[in-house]
Amino acid sequence: MTAIAPQLERDLFMLDLAARGAQRGHGHVEPNPMVGCVATDSTGVVITADHHRTYGGPHAEILVLNTAGDRMRGGTLFVTLEPCDHEGRTGPCTNAIIDASPARVVIGHRDPNPEATGGIERLRSAGIEVDLVEHEPSRRLIEPFCTRWAKHRPWVVAKWAQTLDGHLATRSGQSHWISSVQSRRLVHRERGRVDAILTGIGTVLSDNPRLTARGVRHRRIARRIVVDPSLRIPDDAALLQTLEIAPLTIVCSQDADARRQAQLHDLGVDVIPMPVHDARMNLQHVLEQLQSRHDLSTVLVEAGPGLLSSLAAENCIDEAVVIVAPTLLADARALPSLDGQSPDTIADGLTLTLRRIHRRMDDVVLHYGVSAGSETGNP
Numbered sequence: 001m002t003a004i005a006p007q008l009e010r011d012l013f014m015l016d017l018a019a020r021g022a023q024r025g026h027g028h029v030e031p032n033p034m035v036g037c038v039a040t041d042s043t044g045v046v047i048t049a050d051h052h053r054t055y056g057g058p059h060a061e062i063l064v065l066n067t068a069g070d071r072m073r074g075g076t077l078f079v080t081l082e083p084c085d086h087e088g089r090t091g092p093c094t095n096a097i098i099d100a101s102p103a104r105v106v107i108g109h110r111d112p113n114p115e116a117t118g119g120i121e122r123l124r125s126a127g128i129e130v131d132l133v134e135h136e137p138s139r140r141l142i143e144p145f146c147t148r149w150a151k152h153r154p155w156v157v158a159k160w161a162q163t164l165d166g167h168l169a170t171r172s173g174q175s176h177w178i179s180s181v182q183s184r185r186l187v188h189r190e191r192g193r194v195d196a197i198l199t200g201i202g203t204v205l206s207d208n209p210r211l212t213a214r215g216v217r218h219r220r221i222a223r224r225i226v227v228d229p230s231l232r233i234p235d236d237a238a239l240l241q242t243l244e245i246a247p248l249t250i251v252c253s254q255d256a257d258a259r260r261q262a263q264l265h266d267l268g269v270d271v272i273p274m275p276v277h278d279a280r281m282n283l284q285h286v287l288e289q290l291q292s293r294h295d296l297s298t299v300l301v302e303a304g305p306g307l308l309s310s311l312a313a314e315n316c317i318d319e320a321v322v323i324v325a326p327t328l329l330a331d332a333r334a335l336p337s338l339d340g341q342s343p344d345t346i347a348d349g350l351t352l353t354l355r356r357i358h359r360r361m362d363d364v365v366l367h368y369g370v371s372a373g374s375e376t377g378n379p
């Protein structure tokens with residue numbers, strides 16, 4: 001193993017601290033990226049740490065500098081994202097940093113926004129030592145933000161609960177409840193933080209879900225979205241009975257019954273007709289439409305194998321959260337998690353990157369990265 005220099009090791013430790021804090025902004029700051037910041041004084045002692053807390057609110061650096069005051073002089077500022085150098089909703093962070101006179105600024109990732117970058121050069125020209133460090137957690141924090149820029153669609157997190165032998169439901173389509181109460185609480189928490197929850201008509205017909213966040217504190221109200229090409233959703237669907245709690249979009253075929261489209265529209269449903277070829281919509285286009293119409297940053301997918309497989313085939317899944325329950329169905333005809341691909345070799349399969357793993361009662365929750373996200377790499 002290669003030894004890393006003590007200074008770099010300390011820089012990475014502080015950036016880890018900043019990145020952990022940044023995650024507390026999830027659900028509050030989007031469509032801005034999550035950002036965290038830590039300040040140490042001239043002797044290396046931590047003065048304070050903070051994060052970007054709310055969209056349109058002060059950036060993490062400003063909160064930290066306000067608390068640190070004069071103790072910042074000669075110290076080091078660790079920030080997960082390059083400080084902005086432009087007049088946005090708040091003033092440029094670079095001015096505030098220069099005024100606070102730290103000796104050094106350590107940055108976890110360059111700002112991918114061409115309007116906001118330039119902070120590094122500005123700080124250097126003011127005589128501050130600036131180090132841009134390769135820091136994976138800082139890169140991950142801005143992935144949703146970069147996806148909006150690069151792919152013109154929201155960040156897509158696919159979540160499913162499966163049995164230990166890889167099934168989403170029994171052969172009759174029954175899936176309540178594969179996962180534990182604690183795992184389901186985790187899902188409700190996430191529902192309260194994302195902009196939208198996407199499902200397919202198969203899940204609506206089989207499970208009649210509400211797709212609302214219950215028993216948790218909301219950070220935002222997620223729009224429910226159903227891919228329902230032929231408008232098979234029944235009038236008594238729970239999604240239609242809960243329109244006053246959360247908005248609903250139905251994405252249907254352009255050829256779907258016009259009267260039914262109008263009926264749903266009159267009920268307050270946002271109906272988006274899309275072209276369908278060979279019984280398939282282009283889901284990348286669907287996601288682009290949804291983003292431009294509703295300004296979505298993060299979408300949580302809670303669907304069956306039909307929609308999950310279509311999204312995977314179109315490379316439209318960025319992250320997967322798989323809850324594995326300690327149940328064996330031992331039935332080859334029970335529903336698989338994904339379907340429809342026929343790789344000849346193992347190497348032709350989809351390879352994911354395991355990012356985090358934790359336990360909820362007897363379930364194991366696995367967090368995977370799906371896309372490499374190379375376009376977000378540090379220059």
Ligand SMILES: NC(=O)c1ccc[n+]([C@@H]2O[C@H](COP(=O)([O-])OP(=O)(O)OC[C@H]3O[C@@H](n4cnc5c(N)ncnc54)[C@H](OP(=O)(O)O)[C@@H]3O)[C@@H](O)[C@H]2O)c1
Pocket residue numbers: 159160161162167168169172173174175176178199200201202203204206207227228229230232279280281282283302303304305306307308310335
């Ligand atoms: N364990 C879990 O976490 C979990 C989560 C959700 C659901 N489930 C289970 O999954 C089962 C339902 O699976 P499912 O595959 O039928 O449901 P689904 O994925 O929710 O819906 C599939 C339907 O969505 C439409 N669709 C999907 N991709 C499309 C595309 N590219 N273009 C156009 N339409 C598209 C199709 O509708 P049309 O047929 O109308 O064309 C398709 O039949 C149920 O048993 C449910 O309990 C399990």
